[in-house]
Amino acid sequence: xxxxxEIIDRIEQTGNIDRETxxxxxxxxxxxxxxxxxxxARETAQRIYGNQVYIRGLIEFTxxxxxxCYYCGIRRSNGCAERYRLSKEEILSCCxxxxxLGFRTFVLQGGEDGFYTDGRICEIVSEIKNRYPDxxxxxxxxxxERESYxxxxxxxxxxYLLRHETADEAHYKELHPEEMSFQxxxxxxxxxxxxxxxxxxxxxxxxxxxxxxxxxxxLQFIRELQPEMVGIGPFIPxxxxxxxxxxxxxxxxxxxxxxxxxxxxxxxxxxxxxxLGTIHPKGRELGILAGxxxxxxxxxxxxxxxxxxxxxxxxxxxxxxxxxxxxMERRMExxxxxxxxxxxxxx
Ligand code: 5AD
Ligand code: FES
Numbered sequence: 363x364x365x366x367x368e369i370i371d372r373i374e375q376t377g378n379i380d381r382e383t384x385x386x387x388x389x390x391x392x393x394x395x396x397x398x399x400x401x402x403a404r405e406t407a408q409r410i411y412g413n414q415v416y417i418r419g420l421i422e423f424t425x426x427x428x429x430x431c432y433y434c435g436i437r438r439s440n441g442c443a444e445r446y447r448l449s450k451e452e453i454l455s456c457c458x459x460x461x462x463l464g465f466r467t468f469v470l471q472g473g474e475d476g477f478y479t480d481g482r483i484c485e486i487v488s489e490i491k492n493r494y495p496d497x498x499x500x501x502x503x504x505x506x507e508r509e510s511y512x513x514x515x516x517x518x519x520x521x522y523l524l525r526h527e528t529a530d531e532a533h534y535k536e537l538h539p540e541e542m543s544f545q546x547x548x549x550x551x552x553x554x555x556x557x558x559x560x561x562x563x564x565x566x567x568x569x570x571x572x573x574x575x576x577x578x579x580x581l582q583f584i585r586e587l588q589p590e591m592v593g594i595g596p597f598i599p600x601x602x603x604x605x606x607x608x609x610x611x612x613x614x615x616x617x618x619x620x621x622x623x624x625x626x627x628x629x630x631x632x633x634x635x636x637x638l639g640t641i642h643p644k645g646r647e648l649g650i651l652a653g654x655x656x657x658x659x660x661x662x663x664x665x666x667x668x669x670x671x672x673x674x675x676x677x678x679x680x681x682x683x684x685x686x687x688x689x690m691e692r693r694m695e696x697x698x699x700x701x702x703x704x705x706x707x708x709x
Pocket of ligand 1: 566
């Protein structure tokens with residue numbers, strides 16, 4: 363037993379984990395050991411970020427998407443998805459609301475929607491930066507070409523989230539249609555880093571066909587890329603997609619992976635995601651207690667919330683931004699944490 367505590371200590375000491383240790387930590391049912399893993403990850407986060415949790419205001423500005431990922435509720439073939447786009451003015455009004463609520467990071471997330479040309483994205487980003495120079499802007503709008511990423515960066519975007527989804531090419535093909543390229547996605551991530559973005563990759567836990575081997579590759583990929591942010595959350599089926607009848611990822615495995623990622627990358631920005639809050643009523647709190655240090659309450663107008671449904675039963679779809687903001691503050695306080703009113707950059 364002693365030896366098992368040591369393998370957890372060794373993850374942090376070496377910044378690495380081997381394939382066998384990963385499988386052991388994801389399967390072992392020893393309660394004390396599970397608690398040791400979470401405690402160690404939590405202490406690591408606290409050593410760097412204290413008891414502060416960073417909040418990001420998420421603005422889901424379009425659910426049009428040219429892609430057809432098998433897992434995603436806003437894939438282009440989903441005829442049941444009611445499509446919407448927010449205008450520049452609507453996005454700016456979300457930011458105004460968010461700024462007053464103490465948000466200092468805005469995350470613009472959307473499907474891969476050709477309507478938002480590089481020019482339009484640049485206009486939106488520079489106007490946000492112009493009005494709120496003390497705020498960070500994060501983009502999460504999928505794969506584009508290097509020149510586009512450069513233009514957004516010049517316009518003032520600080521961060522970019524692009525989950526790699528899986529670091530195993532064969533697995534990638536099982537999650538995505540033929541026309542989507544694993545190589546291109548990887549290239550995007552490398553370019554984003556090179557350009558100077560604080561870059562986030564990530565994956566779903568329990569996505570169909572995921573194995574210990576693919577998870578091991580995910581962790582190795584993260585080790586190579588050295589992203590500033592890693593977004594992971596459970597896969598949750600969306601009924602109108604090809605994976606609509608597949609099993610969801612579990613809270614248990616998601617929490618353990620959050621802890622392992624924290625130990626491997628002590629200062630990484632690691633969100634307790636909405637998907638985690640969806641599969642368990644205290645999912646986000648448990649995520650923070652497992653080593654996460656970011657939460658992303660929703661700033662999208664309530665009128666469109668219901669429509670941005672990557673997966674079923676998504677939480678918070680009926681709540682105003684202010685409700686989510688204060689709900690989140692209470693939730694964090696209930697576990698001894700404070701939400702931080704600042705940009706919350708990578709340390
Ligand atoms: N369940 C959980 N997460 C999902 N995502 C997309 N569809 C689902 C789903 N059904 C995640 C993907 C994507 C991010 C924006 O949301 O990892 O990168
Ligand atoms: Fe949205 Fe609690 S965080 S209602």
